[in-house]
Amino acid sequence: QQILECLRLVARIFFSLNWQDLPEFFEDHMTEWMSRFEMFLQGAEKHPVELGRPLSLLSHDDDTEGPIEALQAAIVENIAL
Numbered sequence: 001q002q003i004l005e006c007l008r009l010v011a012r013i014f015f016s017l018n019w020q021d022l023p024e025f026f027e028d029h030m031t032e033w034m035s036r037f038e039m040f041l042q043g044a045e046k047h048p049v050e051l052g053r054p055l056s057l058l059s060h061d062d063d064t065e066g067p068i069e070a071l072q073a074a075i076v077e078n079i080a081l
């Protein structure tokens with residue numbers, strides 16, 4: 001769960017660094033970032049146990065998000081940039 005929170009924070013930092021203008025470094029390495037984001041978007045749903053993410057990390061309540069959903073939400077915000 002702590003690893004997922006760290007990954008969510010990395011995604012938020014990515015957003016903070018890119019929301020106004022995309023720096024050249026991120027432009028040059030966009031495929032690397034997006035391939036990792038895609039892995040987390042697909043992997044958490046398709047293979048939660050194999051990726052070391054037990055199903056208990058998924059939210060079972062419609063009103064709150066679990067760690068996986070929080071990470072996915074941050075990634076979707078980054079893709080929308």
